[in-house]
Amino acid sequence: MALSKIWVHVEVSEDAIAPITLEILAQARSLTDQVEAFVGGPCADDIAATLGAHGVKKVLATGDLQGGMQGVHVAAALAAAVEGGDAPDLIMFGSTYDGRDIVARLSVKLDKPVVTNNTDVEVDGDSIVVSEPIFGGTEIVKTKFAAGTPALATFRPKSFEAEESGGGAAEAAELAVPDVGAAGGAKILDRHVEETSGPKLDEAAVVVSGGRGLGEADKFDMIEKLSKLLKGAPGASRAIVDAGWVPYSYQVGQTGKVVKPTVYIAAGISGATQHMVGMKGSKNIVAINKDPEAPIFGVADLGIVGDVHKVLPKLIEALEAR
Amino acid sequence: MNVVVCVKQIPDPADPGALNPDHTLKRDGKLILDESDTYGVEMALQLVDKAGEGEVTLVSMAPNGEVAGLRQALAMGAAGAILVSDDTLAGAGALDSAKVLAAAIGRVEGYDLVLAATESSDGYTGTVPEQVAAILDLPSITFAKEVDVADGTVKVRRQTEAGYDECESPLPALVSVTAGVVEPRYPSFKGIMAAKSKPLDTVTVADLGLDGEMVGWSGAGQEIVDVSAAPEREAGEVIEDDGEAHAKIVEFLDGLKVL
Ligand SMILES: Cc1cc2nc3c(=O)[nH]c(=O)nc-3n(C[C@H](O)[C@H](O)[C@H](O)COP(=O)(O)OP(=O)(O)OC[C@H]3O[C@@H](n4cnc5c(N)ncnc54)[C@H](O)[C@@H]3O)c2cc1C
Numbered sequence: 125m126a127l128s129k130i131w132v133h134v135e136v137s138e139d140a141i142a143p144i145t146l147e148i149l150a151q152a153r154s155l156t157d158q159v160e161a162f163v164g165g166p167c168a169d170d171i172a173a174t175l176g177a178h179g180v181k182k183v184l185a186t187g188d189l190q191g192g193m194q195g196v197h198v199a200a201a202l203a204a205a206v207e208g209g210d211a212p213d214l215i216m217f218g219s220t221y222d223g224r225d226i227v228a229r230l231s232v233k234l235d236k237p238v239v240t241n242n243t244d245v246e247v248d249g250d251s252i253v254v255s256e257p258i259f260g261g262t263e264i265v266k267t268k269f270a271a272g273t274p275a276l277a278t279f280r281p282k283s284f285e286a287e288e289s290g291g292g293a294a295e296a297a298e299l300a301v302p303d304v305g306a307a308g309g310a311k312i313l314d315r316h317v318e319e320t321s322g323p324k325l326d327e328a329a330v331v332v333s334g335g336r337g338l339g340e341a342d343k344f345d346m347i348e349k350l351s352k353l354l355k356g357a358p359g360a361s362r363a364i365v366d367a368g369w370v371p372y373s374y375q376v377g378q379t380g381k382v383v384k385p386t387v388y389i390a391a392g393i394s395g396a397t398q399h400m401v402g403m404k405g406s407k408n409i410v411a412i413n414k415d416p417e418a419p420i421f422g423v424a425d426l427g428i429v430g431d432v433h434k435v436l437p438k439l440i441e442a443l444e445a446r
Numbered sequence: 447m448n449v450v451v452c453v454k455q456i457p458d459p460a461d462p463g464a465l466n467p468d469h470t471l472k473r474d475g476k477l478i479l480d481e482s483d484t485y486g487v488e489m490a491l492q493l494v495d496k497a498g499e500g501e502v503t504l505v506s507m508a509p510n511g512e513v514a515g516l517r518q519a520l521a522m523g524a525a526g527a528i529l530v531s532d533d534t535l536a537g538a539g540a541l542d543s544a545k546v547l548a549a550a551i552g553r554v555e556g557y558d559l560v561l562a563a564t565e566s567s568d569g570y571t572g573t574v575p576e577q578v579a580a581i582l583d584l585p586s587i588t589f590a591k592e593v594d595v596a597d598g599t600v601k602v603r604r605q606t607e608a609g610y611d612e613c614e615s616p617l618p619a620l621v622s623v624t625a626g627v628v629e630p631r632y633p634s635f636k637g638i639m640a641a642k643s644k645p646l647d648t649v650t651v652a653d654l655g656l657d658g659e660m661v662g663w664s665g666a667g668q669e670i671v672d673v674s675a676a677p678e679r680e681a682g683e684v685i686e687d688d689g690e691a692h693a694k695i696v697e698f699l700d701g702l703k704v705l
């Protein structure tokens with residue numbers, strides 16, 4: 125059975141569509157030819173154009189939320205649209221800050237469960253079945269929706285490959301936001317964008333991550349230097365994020381970013397399941413660890429049993445000399 | 447200033463996880479306080495302390511009557527706790543948990559703020575707090591990395607992809623906090639002793655006026671159809687550093703054309 129219609133949440137970050145939206149759209153297109161998108165905000169022309177190129181025929185846009193939170197407003201608008209008879213079979217969200225807020229509020233409004241953190245979705249007979257990796261990605265659980273449509277699901281970044289399908293700009297339609305009462309009291313007053321240089325962690329072709337094996341915060345310099353030489357992004361294990369050596373935005377893993385670069389270099393990282401779930405999908409993995417028994421070697425294409433304080437400086441020197 | 451904190455009691459994350467034959471997460475062993483929730487407890491204690499009045503009440507749902515985690519949070523300084531425990535809760539999904547927690551929070555008189563963690567360590571759906579807010583019809587701010595309360599308003603720095611948003615909400619409200627928002631205290635000996643005599647109400651789903659058929663496994667609206675091992679990634683070459691391992695890495699990177 126092909127699905128009659130799917131809605132996909134459009135995540136907008138710094139005025140551009142986030143990669144996760146385009147990834148999810150590619151998968152949605154494989155399940156139905158009626159893919160519609162919705163956005164908690166205005167639908168700018170370039171957003172409509174990008175969505176169209178990725179197979180979206182219609183974008184439902186709430187217009188400016190005036191600082192109101194995405195969760196409560198977009199969920200109320202979607203619930204009203206569903207109750208108005210315009211229900212899709214499936215509503216897909218990224219496992220992102222706003223995606224989770226909206227889907228959670230919507231699940232209460234529609235009294236339907238959400239299945240979170242999936243990496244795949246398929247149609248089996250007339251059921252929608254999603255797959256979620258558990259226990260650090262060692263096992264895959266498949267869940268069938270049994271509460272009628274629309275099914276609500278969130279998907280982890282990098283689960284699907286984004287792909288343009290060609291197509292003119294998507295047609296914009298209004299997604300009316302009903303009055304949300306007291307629940308709408310929270311407001312965003314100001315947005316801060318942290319300065320970053322180089323490619324983004326979850327988009328870089330090379331990621332160099334450091335862990336507790338670096339010994340002290342200052343030694344993270346080696347990771348920064350190496351990632352710069354490789355035109356990549358620096359990353360980290362949670363151990364050193366919690367220790368305050370680097371900001372949370374560097375964290376790779378279950379509670380951090382999912383990365384799938386061409387090369388992932390793990391230096392002084394043991395390879396806890398919660399770290400590996402965020403990097404196991406990398407095309408190539410290099411690990412440097414002084415403990416030959418470290419679990420990270422179990423997924424490494426090239427493993428170096430050695431001291432990061434010896435290997436990294438020489439590696440940096442060799443690359444600088446090129 | 448009265449603060450309710452949702453605290454989850456979970457199997458020790460250091461133990462390997464396991465599933466029951468019906469595919470629900472095994473939770474029959476001893477449960478401990480989810481470390482993620484120690485941040486909410488600490489935040490609540492600090493806010494009440496700063497306000498100079500009020501108290502911190504804990505709310506937890508666990509299928510097997512577990513109180514060890516709640517005692518730990520009481521030892522940190524919370525005044526009392528409500529535990530919802532019931533056989534029907536086995537296999538409860540996020541929405542069910544939220545319905546139960548919201549009903550339990552409803553029993554706390556005159557709360558100003560509800561705190562939870564952004565995600566639990568065992569379920570990590572990250573949806574329960576926002577679902578609780580929706581059921582209680584409260585405004586909410588998720589992913590807080592800084593929280594302050596003044597003049598009936600909660601001010602929050604909310605983590606975003608690109609940095610953070612400066613947010614605020616009138617009270618009562620719900621806020622979910624990230625790990626690291628504050629440094630959780632260790633319970634003192636005095637705190638541990640005091641915790642033993644603090645009020646801890648254990649209630650059932652029926653006590654909360656909810657229909658047991660509607661929450662828990664039977665009402666979950668989803669069905670696990672398969673659990674299988676994920677494809678393993680093959681390990682490659684592992685070499686001992688003889689002082690020249692860096693050259694091996696350069697060669698490897700060269701082969702991938704990333705240099
Ligand atoms: C619910 C939950 C969620 C989590 N989410 C995440 C997450 O998103 N991301 C994450 O990373 N972790 C996460 N963790 C934490 C995870 O379990 C590990 O604790 C963490 O990944 C360990 O970080 P590490 O490898 O840097 O430190 P350690 O495990 O301490 O490993 C340090 C490694 O460095 C090696 N080493 C020491 N000295 C040297 C040297 N001189 N040269 C070379 N090697 C050396 C050691 O042999 C060791 O293998 C989570 C945990 C829980 C419970």
Ligand SMILES: Nc1ncnc2c1ncn2[C@@H]1O[C@H](COP(=O)(O)O)[C@@H](O)[C@H]1O
Binds near residue numbers: 506567
């Ligand atoms: N059974 C529970 N008892 C108390 N609090 C819970 C429970 N389940 C979830 N929570 C709260 O909601 C947060 C997010 O949980 P989750 O949605 O499972 O990731 C947790 O960190 C807790 O603060």
